Amino acid sequence: MKQLLVLSIAYILTGCGGGGDSTPVTPPAATANSDDNEAQGTAALNVAPEFDFKTDVNVALNVAANLVNERAFINICQADALLINADTCFVRAPLDSEGLDLSFVVPHQDQKLKAQIWFYDTSIAPLNYEWRFDESQSQQSWLIN
Template sequence: MKLYTVLIISLILSACGGGESGSSTEDVSTIVSQTPTTSTPPPEKTPTETSGETETMADLTIAPEFDLSSKTELSVDVDLNMGDSRAYLNICLKGDDNKADYNQCLLRAPLKQSKLTSTVMLANSALELVAEVWFYDSQNEPLRFYWQHEEGQSAVFTIR
């Protein structure tokens, strides 16, 4: 068995060869033609103007109030003044049809006495939300409320 293995390996290695093929005695001649060249001076380098732009990460300055966070805390305040009506709240990202995208919901909770107070962490990409209030005893469409993030405003979703 060893003999066959050694024989097969040596055949494979010798079949690969050393890279040279045959004895080639071709003469390769190269014809070089010289064309007259005119020398032109290199273009003058103009100094680049520095406009005070940031060049490295160490040069960056960030205002102290900017916390580099990619999340925002959203306060949710619901008070529908509907008494003991049993209802359920979904807060989701807004879908293409201006309805809630149920695959991207941020809060799902029952309302107690038609009220709810909660907080939700939002990614900065969640700029438009839809809140849908579904009533247990009704087959009607849900009540829809819309919220859109506005820069500089406190993140509060008030549903009345």
């Protein structure tokens, strides 16, 4: 056991290497512009004052009154999501014959969404709808009727 310990220590010490006569390599210094007042990085961007760097999109949702005559539940989720859960859905709300008016936010403009209206009565098939960002509209809206 002592021999194994001595051999291990000797191996570790020789594995680390020695000082030798090699000269250390110094990494090149970062180069700076000759003009210290010149903006760098994102500060160098020229952006129109009306551009706010926001990518979120507000969507006004209107589910028509009397679309459903029984109690139901609506999920609005990412269209390509395999599972409907809190991570992929933007709206999860009860629905009745009075319809629904609300606004929600999607994270970017090329988002494609699906709405599924599920009935408490399982003998009624769910209703499915799709929505896609419309570049021609300044205010995004979705009417489900």
